[in-house]
Amino acid sequence: MKRGTPALDRFRLLAAVLVVAIHTSPLSTYTALGDFYLTRVLGRVAVPFFLMVSGYFLAKGNWQKTWTFWKKTALLYGVCILLYLPLNIYAGQLDGDFPRRLVTDGTFYHLWYFPGLLLGLPIARFLGRWGLRIALPAAGLLYLIGLGGDSYYGLVAQIPALKTGYDLIFQVFSYTRNGLFYVPLFLLLGAAGRTCSRRASLWGLMFSLGAMSGEGLWLHSLQVQRHDSMYLTLPLVMLFLFSLLLGANRGEARTARRLSALAYVLHPWCIVLVRFGAEVVGLEALLVKNSLGHFAAVLLLTALVSAVLLVLRPMPIPAKVRAWREVDLEALTHNAAVLQKALSPGQKLMAVVKADAYGHGAVRVCRRLQKSGVRAFAVACLSEGVALRKVGVRGTILILGYTPPEAAPLLRRWHLTQTVADAAHGLELNKQGQRIQVHLALDTGMHRLGISAKNRDEIAAMYRLPNLKIKGVFSHLCVSDSLTERDERYTQQQTELFFDTVSWMRQHGFAPGAIHLQASYGIWNLMPQSCAYARAGIALYGVRSDGAPVRRNLDLRPVLSLRARVASVRRLHPDEGAGYGLAFHADRETWLAVVTIGYGDGLPRELSQRGGEVLIRGRRCPMVGRMCMDQLLVDVTELDAVSPGDVVTLIGRDGGQEIRAEETAERCGTITNELLSRLGSRISIK
Numbered sequence: 001m002k003r004g005t006p007a008l009d010r011f012r013l014l015a016a017v018l019v020v021a022i023h024t025s026p027l028s029t030y031t032a033l034g035d036f037y038l039t040r041v042l043g044r045v046a047v048p049f050f051l052m053v054s055g056y057f058l059a060k061g062n063w064q065k066t067w068t069f070w071k072k073t074a075l076l077y078g079v080c081i082l083l084y085l086p087l088n089i090y091a092g093q094l095d096g097d098f099p100r101r102l103v104t105d106g107t108f109y110h111l112w113y114f115p116g117l118l119l120g121l122p123i124a125r126f127l128g129r130w131g132l133r134i135a136l137p138a139a140g141l142l143y144l145i146g147l148g149g150d151s152y153y154g155l156v157a158q159i160p161a162l163k164t165g166y167d168l169i170f171q172v173f174s175y176t177r178n179g180l181f182y183v184p185l186f187l188l189l190g191a192a193g194r195t196c197s198r199r200a201s202l203w204g205l206m207f208s209l210g211a212m213s214g215e216g217l218w219l220h221s222l223q224v225q226r227h228d229s230m231y232l233t234l235p236l237v238m239l240f241l242f243s244l245l246l247g248a249n250r251g252e253a254r255t256a257r258r259l260s261a262l263a264y265v266l267h268p269w270c271i272v273l274v275r276f277g278a279e280v281v282g283l284e285a286l287l288v289k290n291s292l293g294h295f296a297a298v299l300l301l302t303a304l305v306s307a308v309l310l311v312l313r314p315m316p317i318p319a320k321v322r323a324w325r326e327v328d329l330e331a332l333t334h335n336a337a338v339l340q341k342a343l344s345p346g347q348k349l350m351a352v353v354k355a356d357a358y359g360h361g362a363v364r365v366c367r368r369l370q371k372s373g374v375r376a377f378a379v380a381c382l383s384e385g386v387a388l389r390k391v392g393v394r395g396t397i398l399i400l401g402y403t404p405p406e407a408a409p410l411l412r413r414w415h416l417t418q419t420v421a422d423a424a425h426g427l428e429l430n431k432q433g434q435r436i437q438v439h440l441a442l443d444t445g446m447h448r449l450g451i452s453a454k455n456r457d458e459i460a461a462m463y464r465l466p467n468l469k470i471k472g473v474f475s476h477l478c479v480s481d482s483l484t485e486r487d488e489r490y491t492q493q494q495t496e497l498f499f500d501t502v503s504w505m506r507q508h509g510f511a512p513g514a515i516h517l518q519a520s521y522g523i524w525n526l527m528p529q530s531c532a533y534a535r536a537g538i539a540l541y542g543v544r545s546d547g548a549p550v551r552r553n554l555d556l557r558p559v560l561s562l563r564a565r566v567a568s569v570r571r572l573h574p575d576e577g578a579g580y581g582l583a584f585h586a587d588r589e590t591w592l593a594v595v596t597i598g599y600g601d602g603l604p605r606e607l608s609q610r611g612g613e614v615l616i617r618g619r620r621c622p623m624v625g626r627m628c629m630d631q632l633l634v635d636v637t638e639l640d641a642v643s644p645g646d647v648v649t650l651i652g653r654d655g656g657q658e659i660r661a662e663e664t665a666e667r668c669g670t671i672t673n674e675l676l677s678r679l680g681s682r683i684s685i686k
């Protein structure tokens, strides 16, 4: 479980209530000063708190999510702009000043927070690069400048030079409480996290809160405040408050977190609705004129609307409920780098991502590889290629298999490169009248796809077809995984035939473009080849096809782990049986765990009766009986403890133990390529 911070989450709710109070002035009917103190002094902790929470979590993730968070904020701001557009129109705010407010003040009064964050975030990040020791004072300086345009304006403006400066600022921003002067400091204070002990925080909070109260009331009495959201003592209050909350118990309160965000965004609409509703039903005296009544009505409506939206929101199914694959993208990046290094100079990796990247999830695999510089991908068919383009995968995407010639317009539309499966296929593709990119497959002895490498006439004929842009030529090796003398000789012959054909093409003016020959075993077992690409599939995922040895030892790491859960634990008396056909028979008292995965998820059914094992609590346990479609049985008699919900590892590590995909594949007389690519869509990917 990720460790959360329920105190932070719960305080968010209080902060949201304070924000509603700021915008409804609950005590104004009874005491103007009291209302000032509640909403303009105490209430001023709310927004800095929200900022600090953002800063805290971003910094905890090493600021790696900054850009994602920025984009999310921009998106949310966009939604809010639309949400409040009707009120803008109603209030006649769609004037010439609207674009400026869009980028500086926000399009509705409470929305200043979003442009503030969008500007303050890059500034905080920029300052943060020098470490908090420098960033915090720098942001503090910005805050001081902002202070002069906020609570202290009346004092500062007595100096003409300063007044001119601030007037310039106010031509751009309506307030100095903005992304430049206000936001960076609180983001960075949040990043500082817990700065003092519980005791110190408590005392510090009491004293600083007292000081801020004095400061606020004093400035109020002087009548010098242009705006009243920034105080000299506010950062201090926040520092202690945040430390105190962070020091509280651990856990998580997601509902509070979501509710507070909704309340922040929605409450101005609720204010409008309360005013409107009160007028309709004639309760203005109670619900509008009486400040407390007004506050209560707005708070109630906001809470109600937020709660309803929360209940109605789509609830995604979490990934680790029943059976899931964990895809280690760091291992994937590592493998790509190791393979790239193993190639000859100038040769590039072509990542083979067919069959949903051998069961690893092609989209996330391609996105990650793209980030680490891979620019060529290979898929099996048209639909796989289109799916990748749709999620923004760039670079070459080569379809290794057959595509019906009529689909040529789609190949062109999605910039996919098609393999010419044989001469007839090439002719038909050409006939469609669409200029498409192709790679010629040469058959050098596998006798699957490709023009026979010896048939030079057919090769030459392809170059006369005006609609085929031949961008590459390749062949596939069929016994390169074997180290027997006979197979190595065959591979040698295939390789020689391939390179002979390519040189013949070059000599006769048939530009071969990018040439490629090796798949994973071509990298493991052949000398580096002078090709443009190597098409790595299984090696990229960090496993071999089986346990057989290879010539080159590459430091590859398995990318996929397969896990499920214990559904139930039960005791069998001696002589009882279990499962279909009662195939398991207990000859002693036996404890069985029922595990939430079966052959319907792509596991080979025979695995459970061929010595298949799983890891539970770091120990190997044998599968027993016949595997079911959705479940399998494991003998856990040897374990000290096991309970429903326990994680079961079918492939991967748990504690010091590891079950490798090669081991499982070999038990079932197959290869990891099959085992992994058959994992069913019912197993979520995490």
Ligand SMILES: *Cc1c(COP(=O)(O)O)cnc(C)c1O
Binding pocket: 352, 354, 400, 476, 518, 519, 520, 521, 535, 536, 537, 538, 539, 673
């Ligand atoms: C599947 C495939 C590959 C990748 O094979 P691996 O052994 O998984 O690396 C390469 N080339 C072609 C033509 C393929 O069909």
